[in-house]
Amino acid sequence: MSSAPIRNEIRFLLNGREVTVRDVAPDATLLDWLRLDRSMRGTKEGCAEGDCGACTVLVGKLTAGGLVYESVNACIRFLGSLDGCHVVTIEHVQPVGGDLHPVQKAMIDFHGSQCGFCTPGFVMSLYGLWMKDANPSDATIEKALQGNLCRCTGYEAIMRAARAISDYGKGASDPLAVERAAVIEKLTKLRDGARVEVGSGKARLVVPADVDDFAAVLEAEPKATIVAGSTDVGLWVTKHMRDISPVVFIGHLEGLRRISEKDGVITIGAGVTYTEAFDLLSQRIPALGELINRIGGEQVRNMGTIGGNIANGSPIGDTPPPFIALGATLTLRKGAERRTIPLEEFFIAYGKQDRQPGEFVEAVHVPVPAKDSRFAVYKISKRRDEDITAALGAFHLTLAADGTVAQIRIAYGGMAATPKRAAAVEAVLTGKPWTEVTVEAALEAYAQDFTPLTDMRASAEYRMLAARNLLRRFFAETQGGSEPIQVSRHQAA
Amino acid sequence: MNKHSDLKAARIVGGVHSDQRHDSAHKHVAGTAVYIDDMPEPAGTLHAGLGLSTVAHGILKSVDLSSVRAAPGVVDVLTYEDVPGENDISPSGMHDDPVLAEGKVQFHGQPIFCVIAETREQARRAARLAKIEYEELDPIVHIWGLDPEKDKQVTTPLTLKRGDAAAAIAASPRRVKGSMKLGGQDHFYLEGQVALAVPGEDDEILVYSSTQGPSETQHMVAHALGVPSHAVTIEVRRMGGGFGGKETQANQCAAIAAIAAKKFKRAVKIRLDRDEDMTATGKRHDFVIDYEVGFDEEGHILGVDYMFALNAGFSADLSGPVGDRALFHCDNAYFYPAVHAKSAPLYTNTVSNTAFRGFGGPQGMVGCERVIEEVAFAVGKDPLEIRKLNFYDAMGVAGERNVTPYHQKVEDCIIQRIVAELEESADYAGRRRAIAEFNAKNRFIKRGIALTPVKFGISFTKTESNQAGALVHVYSDGSVHMNHGGTEMGQGLHLKVAQVVAEEFQIDLDRVKITATTTAKVPNTSPTAASSGADLNGMAAQNAARQIRKRLTDFAADRYQIPADQVVFLPNRVRVGNQEISFNDLVKQAYIARVQLSAAGHYKTPKIHWDRAKGRGHAFYYYAYGAACSEVSVDTLTGEYVVERTDILHDVGRSLNRAIDIGQVEGGFVQGMGWLTTEELVWDEKGRLRTHAPSTYKIPLASDRPKVFNVALTDWSEAYEPTIHRSKAVGEPPLPLGISVLQALSDAVASVADHKVCPRLDAPATPERVLMAIERLRAETADK
Numbered sequence A: 001m002s003s004a005p006i007r008n009e010i011r012f013l014l015n016g017r018e019v020t021v022r023d024v025a026p027d028a029t030l031l032d033w034l035r036l037d038r039s040m041r042g043t044k045e046g047c048a049e050g051d052c053g054a055c056t057v058l059v060g061k062l063t064a065g066g067l068v069y070e071s072v073n074a075c076i077r078f079l080g081s082l083d084g085c086h087v088v089t090i091e092h093v094q095p096v097g098g099d100l101h102p103v104q105k106a107m108i109d110f111h112g113s114q115c116g117f118c119t120p121g122f123v124m125s126l127y128g129l130w131m132k133d134a135n136p137s138d139a140t141i142e143k144a145l146q147g148n149l150c151r152c153t154g155y156e157a158i159m160r161a162a163r164a165i166s167d168y169g170k171g172a173s174d175p176l177a178v179e180r181a182a183v184i185e186k187l188t189k190l191r192d193g194a195r196v197e198v199g200s201g202k203a204r205l206v207v208p209a210d211v212d213d214f215a216a217v218l219e220a221e222p223k224a225t226i227v228a229g230s231t232d233v234g235l236w237v238t239k240h241m242r243d244i245s246p247v248v249f250i251g252h253l254e255g256l257r258r259i260s261e262k263d264g265v266i267t268i269g270a271g272v273t274y275t276e277a278f279d280l281l282s283q284r285i286p287a288l289g290e291l292i293n294r295i296g297g298e299q300v301r302n303m304g305t306i307g308g309n310i311a312n313g314s315p316i317g318d319t320p321p322p323f324i325a326l327g328a329t330l331t332l333r334k335g336a337e338r339r340t341i342p343l344e345e346f347f348i349a350y351g352k353q354d355r356q357p358g359e360f361v362e363a364v365h366v367p368v369p370a371k372d373s374r375f376a377v378y379k380i381s382k383r384r385d386e387d388i389t390a391a392l393g394a395f396h397l398t399l400a401a402d403g404t405v406a407q408i409r410i411a412y413g414g415m416a417a418t419p420k421r422a423a424a425v426e427a428v429l430t431g432k433p434w435t436e437v438t439v440e441a442a443l444e445a446y447a448q449d450f451t452p453l454t455d456m457r458a459s460a461e462y463r464m465l466a467a468r469n470l471l472r473r474f475f476a477e478t479q480g481g482s483e484p485i486q487v488s489r490h491q492a493a
Numbered sequence B: 001m002n003k004h005s006d007l008k009a010a011r012i013v014g015g016v017h018s019d020q021r022h023d024s025a026h027k028h029v030a031g032t033a034v035y036i037d038d039m040p041e042p043a044g045t046l047h048a049g050l051g052l053s054t055v056a057h058g059i060l061k062s063v064d065l066s067s068v069r070a071a072p073g074v075v076d077v078l079t080y081e082d083v084p085g086e087n088d089i090s091p092s093g094m095h096d097d098p099v100l101a102e103g104k105v106q107f108h109g110q111p112i113f114c115v116i117a118e119t120r121e122q123a124r125r126a127a128r129l130a131k132i133e134y135e136e137l138d139p140i141v142h143i144w145g146l147d148p149e150k151d152k153q154v155t156t157p158l159t160l161k162r163g164d165a166a167a168a169i170a171a172s173p174r175r176v177k178g179s180m181k182l183g184g185q186d187h188f189y190l191e192g193q194v195a196l197a198v199p200g201e202d203d204e205i206l207v208y209s210s211t212q213g214p215s216e217t218q219h220m221v222a223h224a225l226g227v228p229s230h231a232v233t234i235e236v237r238r239m240g241g242g243f244g245g246k247e248t249q250a251n252q253c254a255a256i257a258a259i260a261a262k263k264f265k266r267a268v269k270i271r272l273d274r275d276e277d278m279t280a281t282g283k284r285h286d287f288v289i290d291y292e293v294g295f296d297e298e299g300h301i302l303g304v305d306y307m308f309a310l311n312a313g314f315s316a317d318l319s320g321p322v323g324d325r326a327l328f329h330c331d332n333a334y335f336y337p338a339v340h341a342k343s344a345p346l347y348t349n350t351v352s353n354t355a356f357r358g359f360g361g362p363q364g365m366v367g368c369e370r371v372i373e374e375v376a377f378a379v380g381k382d383p384l385e386i387r388k389l390n391f392y393d394a395m396g397v398a399g400e401r402n403v404t405p406y407h408q409k410v411e412d413c414i415i416q417r418i419v420a421e422l423e424e425s426a427d428y429a430g431r432r433r434a435i436a437e438f439n440a441k442n443r444f445i446k447r448g449i450a451l452t453p454v455k456f457g458i459s460f461t462k463t464e465s466n467q468a469g470a471l472v473h474v475y476s477d478g479s480v481h482m483n484h485g486g487t488e489m490g491q492g493l494h495l496k497v498a499q500v501v502a503e504e505f506q507i508d509l510d511r512v513k514i515t516a517t518t519t520a521k522v523p524n525t526s527p528t529a530a531s532s533g534a535d536l537n538g539m540a541a542q543n544a545a546r547q548i549r550k551r552l553t554d555f556a557a558d559r560y561q562i563p564a565d566q567v568v569f570l571p572n573r574v575r576v577g578n579q580e581i582s583f584n585d586l587v588k589q590a591y592i593a594r595v596q597l598s599a600a601g602h603y604k605t606p607k608i609h610w611d612r613a614k615g616r617g618h619a620f621y622y623y624a625y626g627a628a629c630s631e632v633s634v635d636t637l638t639g640e641y642v643v644e645r646t647d648i649l650h651d652v653g654r655s656l657n658r659a660i661d662i663g664q665v666e667g668g669f670v671q672g673m674g675w676l677t678t679e680e681l682v683w684d685e686k687g688r689l690r691t692h693a694p695s696t697y698k699i700p701l702a703s704d705r706p707k708v709f710n711v712a713l714t715d716w717s718e719a720y721e722p723t724i725h726r727s728k729a730v731g732e733p734p735l736p737l738g739i740s741v742l743q744a745l746s747d748a749v750a751s752v753a754d755h756k757v758c759p760r761l762d763a764p765a766t767p768e769r770v771l772m773a774i775e776r777l778r779a780e781t782a783d784k
């Protein structure tokens, strides 16, 4: 077993002070704790499922790049996962007795609040943005606000406020900037390399010391619930009231939070969040960057992991289809043993994955498409941003010198019980000239590959039609030309 | 004197017609604005959790709550048998809305019992342990397929009639008949339903309720408790959004909390989880609109016949008046030479639908604009041409084309000027040409544009609701306490009314204290609804302030022995003869002289009357107007779209506060757009709402608003009637500006068939509906 010392309490910074919590349930959410245990009621609950942003707070964590603050949804963030972090709520934005923060002033002057219920969440999201980018473009602001719903303003006033924040003050006098060195020092001190174990019996949580420790914990307790970003598991608790004990938190594990490229393959540790993966992925495989920008909202991207997106086995998870199209592999680990399998083989059936008891997802390896190949991924949802996929198609094409299809890998989400290759379509296309005629001829084969369902997101008919049309879109995209093939918000007019 | 008040100022700070920030803005941004769930709970507060029906229609055969009672933290479980008064909160007086289900359930999600526990979490968890046996009955889930003439209705329908529509249609050179499905809408106020009840002595109870209608909530709570209204006080400082969803829907939570609080003699709080809120509380009505229109070759409408079938859900609630208002707006801004229109509030086994910003009016207008489109496609003209041909006569034109289907004369029509100005400022003609060029060149992406008008009738059609009360105190230091019957849900009502009071006394706005709405200060108030908040309460507060001002004037005239007309209220001071004294000093002197410095004000809207049986009357005091021009891009492979640009010109009369009004216009438009585009309520065949959370029910995001969004107010308009400072209501009228987006999508879809076929795009126009409409048009034109 691990040699890590054991601690029986969670410690973190809450705004200006250090807190120690001994009595913490594995499924206690940060939001309830703030509002009920601490009577800090500036942070609101609008949905308790990560979709509205009323509960947005910032979480600061020490990373390889230093102290980073990110917006998160307190409603689905478990208290236990905050060990060693700095939690910043709306109460801390305006220092006691101090003047209002530039974000707050701009929101007031530009009439960014009406009923005001969403406002603390917007202030926190804009605060998080402003710390990173003092003069953001509209596209950047909209992206930062994808996870914040406002039912009153129609957003225009909030946008005006967001553009003007920097006119109200600079970052240097900001409370978090002023405290920065002290916070780093405190957080560093909190890192004692211990394994945290809190509770007993039916309410137990573990925060392993490192990846090896995690492997050991899980092997000893294969039924434990692994919680990475909790953007799925959070809802099991708030909506389904499922008992998840014992819980193993892994979001903090440095050993799972690495993303790097070697020999044309990008290896993404299971604990890498969408936000952390964005830079490298968007640079090396731009289509994936665009896709990530449409997964959840900023808060969900800051918490949610790619490992979790794969591990949950969902047929509508957004990363598996493009990864499958790119020929990704998955490394699973149990104790000290590892095995690596093609990603598509991980998904066996609805709700069933190739994961043994005690085993966990360690990393996914995504080959960067070759220069002469074409890769695209298209997501269709009812609402453009922060919505779950109705149908998603990923296409990876390599043409032979004679213009015929040397290889094509096509995978879809939302079309079957698992993320699934369009094997019959691929077969029809392979070896044929890459022409409109070939593409049109391949459309029939979709019926062999897919029998989609009707649900609240889309009808089977629409899914099938749109899925086929995505192949047409892909063909058009490979033909180049100046004609737009997709609607987009921020292309040059 | 207050250190801030300027005794030399030429104008007060914060009077009417000035752009003021929301009075609570500094608290909103700091998280210090207190909503009901944020209030410190009294010691010993218990928490309630609802047990909801899991079937849409059935007889309750047995309800076994023993495991619920045995669950940790549970104090007790309430059922209908625990309701001490009447188990009914029906706002229509039809006794069809039980607090807790009795004997049968009529929709999936209907509250059957209520767990009272030490914590909310315990109550929620325990509620899941009930063992309930139902004898399931077939549910009616949708209104399509129902017969609006024969199937069960929850209340009496309305018919409007002018001229002989059938004959006019039959005699018309051209005719079109069609039908449209129009979806409902969840309010999605960010703060869900919540109430905190604190028991008092004897039969007294105080309920903090997130309600738009405190008096109505008071009556319902009294009714359910079986006590007189005087025993019940309802208070609300602010709501985190309402939009009509807390007009009657707040009553259930308030009643349950009150019943439990009285029973256990402890404070009780109930706050619905988002999914429960969406499942168990009513929404905007979905409609099926059948229409037939007769017109000439130019596109003049000659006669029209409508059937507005609306999904009332299982009870009447406000469905009668909502259907009425749909009919009142089936003309939008157009004159119908002959018209016949009927409503059919149909019974289904779904949650009882209710008020939602516009209250049926927007649905009437969507139907109307579909008819305009039909005419346009039939005669081969731009829909905007047809619109302009059919407008009511402009104000001041001595014509005949000015009578509504309910026989009211439209006297204040300014839609022509609004549309003309917007057409110009939005460059409609130029962009229409550019779009045609774009569409000719592009295979996958098609653009569309539409400019649609709005005329919205202002007044409650229930005449007695058109009254308001206010209470104003001037304290001896000259500071003012303002209270009125309206409620604050973000629309800036309290601010506007405070501006009115400041103006009346000529004191700076910060001298006027805004206070929580409570039935103990102002009784018998109307819900803050029908856009009437500032119109009614502004007038009532002005009336109260004027009474006090008159007393101050009389006092000064008497004290200084001058005629009353030489007492003039100047900014923060009063000129008395040829000397000036500060307002505060005058007040102090008046107090010492024992002048009453408090007054209750009242207002009732003049002129209006409405005879529902005859379908005639002066239903509206006046109309508010506006127009929007929207352009969209549509992906013809997937149906996805973006709104490229929207220009709005909207009429609020002489605005009390332009900043607030522009916020209402922007927010209303985006909400209307959401209703007609991505907000889709989906019920499955068992009557279960599948879109009961923001993960599946998609309201607009910042990135859904128009890429270019220009909103302007008509700076030249003022109310035709003597409304409060000649301003006009602004809550609801902007919402149907969102129709421009639906029509622009339809225009883009039509381009795939060369604008030869009316797309008949139903709403909400999700990407799926848009793509299916494109496919249909392609198939139809391919056949020809």
Ligand SMILES: Cc1cc2nc3c(=O)[nH]c(=O)nc-3n(C[C@H](O)[C@H](O)[C@H](O)COP(=O)(O)OP(=O)(O)OC[C@H]3O[C@@H](n4cnc5c(N)ncnc54)[C@H](O)[C@@H]3O)c2cc1C
Pocket: A049, A050, A051, A225, A226, A227, A228, A229, A230, A231, A232, A233, A234, A270, A271, A294, A295, A296, A297, A300, A303, A304, A305, A306, A307, A308, A309, A310, A311, A312, A316, A317, A318, A319, A359, A360, A361, A362, A386, A387, A388, A389
């Ligand atoms: C508002 C909102 C919007 C969303 N939008 C999208 C979207 O657009 N597209 C999309 O694809 N998803 C979306 N999601 C879903 C979710 O964000 C993703 O599935 C996310 O990637 C899950 O990662 P996580 O770290 O939060 O997982 P968690 O919730 O922590 O865990 C998810 C599951 O994976 C397991 N697990 C996690 N890590 C491991 C591991 N290393 N080994 C084995 N098992 C593991 C957990 O036990 C659990 O079963 C959304 C969620 C929310 C709340």
Ligand code: FES
Pocket: A044, A045, A046, A047, A048, A049, A050, A051, A052, A053, A054, A055, A056, A073, A074, A075, A076
């Ligand atoms: S409460 Fe809605 S995201 Fe947390």
Ligand code: FES
Pocket: A112, A113, A114, A115, A116, A117, A118, A119, A149, A150, A151, A152, A153, B190, B240, B241, B490
């Ligand atoms: S101001 Fe009301 S929800 Fe945003």
